[in-house]
Amino acid sequence: MAKLKDLEDYREEIEHCVKCGACRAHCPVFVADKREGRVARGKIALANSVLEGEVGFEKKVLEDMSQCLLCGSCCAGCPNKVHTEEIVAATRRRIAEQQGLSTFGKGIAAVMGRPKLMNLLAKSGGTLSAILFKKLPEDSGLRLRFPAPYLEADRTLPPITTKPFRERVPEIVPGEEGQPTILFFTGCGINYMYPAIGEAFLRVLKFLGVTVIIPKDQVCCGLPAVSAGATRTIEKLAEQNLAALSRHKVDHIVTACASCNAGLGDIYAGMGDAFTDLSAKTVDIFVFLANHGLPEKLAALPKADKRIKVTYHDPCHLRNRGITKEPRQILKSLPQVEYVEMPDAQTCCGLGGTYSVYHYETSKKIGARKAANIAASGADVVATDCPGCIMQLQDNINHAKGKQHPVHILELLVEALPEEF
């Protein structure tokens, strides 16, 4: 049985916050909206007051708890490494348990003083959401990311594919003997929005001769449900994935989505012993490729005469897991790429699971900083390792009237492969 931690289990973690205020320098939400309730220190104080019964789930508490990207920047900059993103997620779960998930959503809507949101369905966003809803399964995290009534008209979203990635490919793509067998955990972003990334994934692994298994019965990792506080949904999805992934004997479970990587590698790891093996086997595609000699193979290729300037955006869920080197290493070894580093590459793009849907205005402020940093790098292309980030980066760049293209590193990687792959 998958079991997530309760807010009660975080008492000790909460005590580790010494209220120094260092999180103020790192929280993207606080930087956009300077109020103590926005920053980790304030949220921890509130979570503690909730545990002590000093404050109930009043409007302002809901608002502050919803104003978090769960990006973990605070934890990265915290001298005591307090996991505020986990404390906030646990608080959201408690709110959802006591008030119901929809109440939480409604509560946020009321708090933000935008009752008119419900009517937006009828406007331009509506058509899009209607299509979205038809094509997405009930339990896909994308449904939580884009609950129809909350979509804003000026938002850029990728189209939903008519044929999901996992329906396009066989369950087993055999490789060469002596090479490892891996399981590809696609995630919803690749399956429903960016099947091309999935196809690029398969071509790169074919190049290395690796056998790839893509279980048809895998489901959403559950990370957007973590953001929304939907305890039972997360636990149910985790159990389904455990069953689907355990059927196959593989060396690694490989993700090409930062959020899925954190979902399987981190969130599941805290849900009971049954998940230990699954979490331990989870590896990011570029870590896998870097460990299997791809950079050396690429470096042997002649550099292109005309190279494109590419920068890299660190998805929060990889940065938090210490994966920052390998994606850059792969990019730098590509013959057609001239790598440039952008300022503050490690700050959040502003998506934050369900955050950008409920707090689009603040999310846009955070995104504007990101867009400015991308522009400052002088790059034509911003590469990353997460479909969610790609979607948000495109929105950020569009609002800033920029011309850069956000892509997955895999999409650049296949351009460098010999034609037969």
Next chain:
Amino acid sequence: MLPDSTIRALEEIVGKDNVFTSMADRICYSYDATQQSFLPAVVVHPGSTDEISRIMKLANRELIPVFPRGAGSGFTGGSLPTRGGIVLCTERMDRIILIDEENLVATVEPGVVTEQFQKEVEKRGLFYPPDPASLKFSTLGGNVAECAGGPRCIKYGVTKDFIIGLEVVTPIGDVITTGGPTMKGVVGYDLTKLLCGSEGTLGIITRIVIKLLPLPEAKKTMLVLFDSIDGAAQAVSAIIRGKIIPATLEFMDGRTLDCVRQATSLEVPEDARAVLIIEVDGDSEFLDKQAARIAEIIKPLGVVETRIATTPEESEALWQIRRSVSASLRKVNPDKYNEDICVPRSKVPDMIRKVDAISERYAIPIVNFGHAGDGNIHVNIMVNKKVAGDTLKAEGAIRDVFKAALELGGTMSGEHGIGIAKAPYIPLEITPAAADYMKAIKNALDPNNILNPGKIFFDEEDSVPE
């Protein structure tokens, strides 16, 4: 609770969006880095000097205490709303008004974050040296109110050495200016210096005039491991005697290194019992010579190893040991009292020995690190508040540490201030006559005792711990 009419009056002054009365908001402005907590009745975020002036007049009419607050990152409780009332947060006033490159002077509002200001002036080849550890999030208003220090103070001086003028709302709501953008000025009392470090008890800083320096071209970082604290301390004196004043001269004692060894994978040789991190700055061709000269001076003093950084990345790697201390200490004991005593720099080894003796007497770990160059030692008394008797032991140890510092001609606080945390110990350092002199100033300027009451000196109505 304040009457509705007061809240409405505040809303009229600063706007409805800038007055906060919900429980959640009050909780979020109840604490600072002392980890003590006092609920305010209301939090206001004024946007101008005039608004602050009107708030102070209202507070005087209705006799409501006002507690000014920047980022709330102080270590002694200077911004804590110990008597409820109004928390007046200056964070909205965060503009850099002017950076005058001809006169090397800047004018800022109090809510500007220290590091952001430093980055802005550095873009223009200018330099604001004070570097408290909190510079990435603390505000300049708070830095001035507490007279913040930092590692670079050995060469460049503390916050007050760079503040040449202020605009201040007085406790009764008048607006005054002190000093100004000139390098000299002797008209009347030097109120600028009086207000720097007055911990928000004498006025609310609304504008700051800051003296700037040209930005040094480069810096060089060295990390030197010694086999004894005496060797490290002698090295400090020897460097200064050799007529070199480094930009920073940070040290960590053996117990601190034990913690770092235990808690991290950083490379700290077993025979190292003290560390100095030495940074020199200036013209680049000059730095290699200085570093070589320092290495030569300290060579006979029990050096275990010297590491010199040649790139910013390597320099950052050297600082890792220092930056890892905070988290490492937590693994020894969960709670710490961080006292920032300061002694004449030649007395640092004596002070460390006295602290070691105190640590043994009370049987609690005490680790020392800090700014060796100016004798400012961070004495960290490590306890577990959940263990019965630990808090009492810590209080005894703190008192003894202060006494020891005073015996060596030092002071209780080099840079954190007094607030409420050190208020009980004030009589150890300040004579009754001197205390009365200071209190007379406070009483004259704040007849209703409205502004940050009970800070530095406890009033009768505050409980005075033993």
